[in-house]
Amino acid sequence: MFSGCTRDPIKEVLNNADGIPQQEKDRTVNWYKTKPELSKEIRSTCDIDTTKYFQRDDCINAKAAMNLILIESYTDPTAIPQGTSVIKQWGLKGLNAVKNMAQSILILVVVSS
Incomplete structure (x- = not known):
């Protein structure tokens, strides 16, 4: 009998x-x-x-x-005091910018494939 379940490798890792x-x-x-x-x-x-997983959170x-x-x-x-991380300077706005950048990169990879 066929089961409607499909393997989810991301859930397996988690x-x-x-x-x-x-x-x-x-x-x-x-x-x-962390x-x-x-x-x-x-x-x-x-x-x-x-193509299957690029939109998964x-x-x-x-x-x-x-x-x-x-x-x-x-x-x-030259822009940030020595030893200070970039993200500390950017704060939450920078964090969201990086997340958006990562999403854009994923979309570009899929579209160009």
Whole structure:
């Protein structure tokens, strides 16, 4: 007998990890940022089928978190006092800008594929 259930590799990754919020809305960019290894795993899973998963909040948030981690690791010594992260200067507005940028990049990748 055929079952209507389909395999969801993103849920499988989340189910195999500890301390995962049950609600997708609670798995924010900031939450994923505190879980870089999980973010990498989710990003890799999302990249398996970008046309299917590019709009999933978990994919967007995990990728945005990875981008934020990268951005925070760099500073511009001419614009920002030494040792101050870029995101501290940008605040929440910058966080949302990075999330929007990540969404745009995902859309461009899918459209150009």
